[in-house]
Amino acid sequence: MAWKCDFCPQRIFTTKTSYTNHIKQCLKSVDSSEELSLEVMMIDSLESENLLNNENNFESIHENSNEDEGAGENEDEDNDSYNAEVEEESLTSDISHSSVSFFENMELSNSEPENYSFNNYASDYNNICEEAEPIDFPNNAYADLMALVTNYNLSNEATNAVIRFFNEHSNLPLSPLPKNAKKGRELMEKMKILTLTSKKHKILTHNNIDYYLFYHPVLNCIKNILSISDISQNFTLRFENFKNTVASLPHGSNLLSIILYSDATTTDTLGKSSLHPIYISIGNISTKRRNKSDAKQLLGYLPILKAKDKSEKKSKDFKKLVRLTFHNSMKFLLDPLFAEKGIDLEVDNKTFWFFPRISTIICDWPEAATFSLVYKSTNSNFPCHFCLISKTLLAVTDLSDVTFRNNENMQEYFYNNAGQDMSLENIPNYF
Known part of the structure; x- marks a missing residue:
């Protein structure tokens, strides 16, 4: 080298x-x-x-x-x-x-390195979104082949065999088809990403720096997932585990199960650059199908606040601002889902009336504490984000009486100014 x-x-x-x-x-x-x-x-x-x-x-x-x-x-x-x-x-x-x-x-x-702020990231990402040129299939034969691959769920091996057969018997000086199945799928991925309009929204200004939320509209993400033929054809409207939730919905409506994935991620080997992506998927499809990459959509990148010095970074006010910014961002991203009268979506060429509900959030322990607004310190009196077991009893495996954190008891503690007694942050929780 x-x-x-x-x-x-x-x-x-x-x-x-x-x-x-x-x-x-x-x-x-x-x-x-x-x-x-x-x-x-x-x-x-x-x-x-x-x-x-x-x-x-x-x-x-x-x-x-x-x-x-x-x-x-x-x-x-x-x-x-x-x-x-x-x-x-x-x-x-x-x-x-x-x-x-x-x-x-x-x-x-x-x-x-410290001179590269979130503004630089915001500017770079926004320019890419604005300057991206429309992508389309180079010709009709290329488009017809990829439609065939999608509709019949052909493997790469089968697709490559079709391409070789066509090239051998077409007698064309230049093949209109992709070099192989992988190239065709890569082009389709680029086209699919560009169908989601990228936008940005200013969340706050801190230390004279504007922090933006870069996102794709949540309804567009869901529609993009439902546009995949084998997903829409195997879409379920019945749930065994959410019978109470389904029963609470208006007559004639259906439950749309929303799954969120969140994990702040380093993006370089030096560990100095990071992003906080949020992904979305749908629980109305099987776990096996949902685990494939095209069943998830990038919902957005959350802003990562930067403290001016170590003193501010350790301060309670800054930590409170970080958590508040997180929940304000999630509110902006997800509010369009929760219209009072529900939403209409097309599934397998039929229109259904849905009421979306967030059923699962997949993240690591620190982010689970951010979602639930529980103290992140393991030394807090009630460090678990899932239950109200004191830290002295966490190692006990045969407890018979366990109180779980839920919307009702957390609201009661919060509005009675008793959240601190349960290791709960004094910040409104969007969820």
């Missing part, structure tokens, strides 16, 4: 140190009035063609989280994944070699 200087094409360096020393001197010789665009290229003789043609370059959405994200913070702060603290429990994204190159060579820039 080697590094190549953009200003001295003949100079190639085998070590990062020698390249760094050279680039410092090289930049001094360039007129400072010129607009420079320093793009560090990694040259690998075995993968150079793949790198040059890589369409997955990590340029789209990224943001530097708070500096000094170490392990020396207190327990409450360590567990606050929404407080720009993505710790060991956060997932690390897979990124390409070129992405590694991008982040390794960020250090060569004169700008410090």
